[in-house]
Amino acid sequence: MLSEKLKEETKQNHQILEKALVGNLKAIRNQGEYVELLKLFYGYFGGLEESIAQSIDPNLLPDNAERRKIEYIANDIEALGGDVPAKAEGADLPRIQSHLEALGALYVIEGSTLGGKIISKMMQQQLGLSGDGLSFFSGYGDRTEQMWNTFKDVLNAQAENPEQEAAVIAAANQTFLKFGDWFAKHQQTA
Numbered sequence: 001m002l003s004e005k006l007k008e009e010t011k012q013n014h015q016i017l018e019k020a021l022v023g024n025l026k027a028i029r030n031q032g033e034y035v036e037l038l039k040l041f042y043g044y045f046g047g048l049e050e051s052i053a054q055s056i057d058p059n060l061l062p063d064n065a066e067r068r069k070i071e072y073i074a075n076d077i078e079a080l081g082g083d084v085p086a087k088a089e090g091a092d093l094p095r096i097q098s099h100l101e102a103l104g105a106l107y108v109i110e111g112s113t114l115g116g117k118i119i120s121k122m123m124q125q126q127l128g129l130s131g132d133g134l135s136f137f138s139g140y141g142d143r144t145e146q147m148w149n150t151f152k153d154v155l156n157a158q159a160e161n162p163e164q165e166a167a168v169i170a171a172a173n174q175t176f177l178k179f180g181d182w183f184a185k186h187q188q189t190a
């Protein structure tokens, strides 16, 4: 199934990104540093979301209205007194020119709700945050697994042959890699 292939074939890039992020997360000691992290996610995911919307009908996901959107990060930034930054564009984003490439990028965004739970817990512990500022990383709360399974069902019904599957997988890998680049680029200036 496509979802299983995606998991396997993006595993390495997930691990690289996770490692870079965990180091950064562990070093966060105050809200200002956490806001910088949120801004980094906002810029990249915000640019991605716009790009995805141009190549796919959002109603492909029957529960699209319930899914986490970029506004969640904007709300978290503002709740903690920060300013919402510009969104990534152009070469900072993966190429998304078909609904298959859009699905690959969506896989990365939706899958990030799984690791988000861990991030949210870390920030609760390190900063004593409770509700404010955690809406994005809290994902879908207790429903995260269920929402992930629904997403995978839709995904698995999309690609019809190995070529189409390869297009989704390549876009997902590009989405991980470009996020790593974005992260490295902005970490230095944060």
Ligand code: HEM
Pocket: 003, 006, 007, 014, 017, 018, 021, 022, 025, 107, 108, 109, 110, 111, 112, 113, 114, 115, 116, 118, 119, 176, 179
């Ligand atoms: C501290 C950072 C992160 C940690 C600790 C982490 C951890 C995890 C864990 C434990 C899972 C597996 C959950 C399960 O199978 O139930 C997972 C899945 C996933 N994560 Fe992360 N993650 C992190 C960051 C990210 C980020 C930033 C993204 C995207 C940009 C991402 C994308 C994904 C995807 C797509 C999956 C689904 C893999 C599958 O197909 O099953 N993760 N992550």
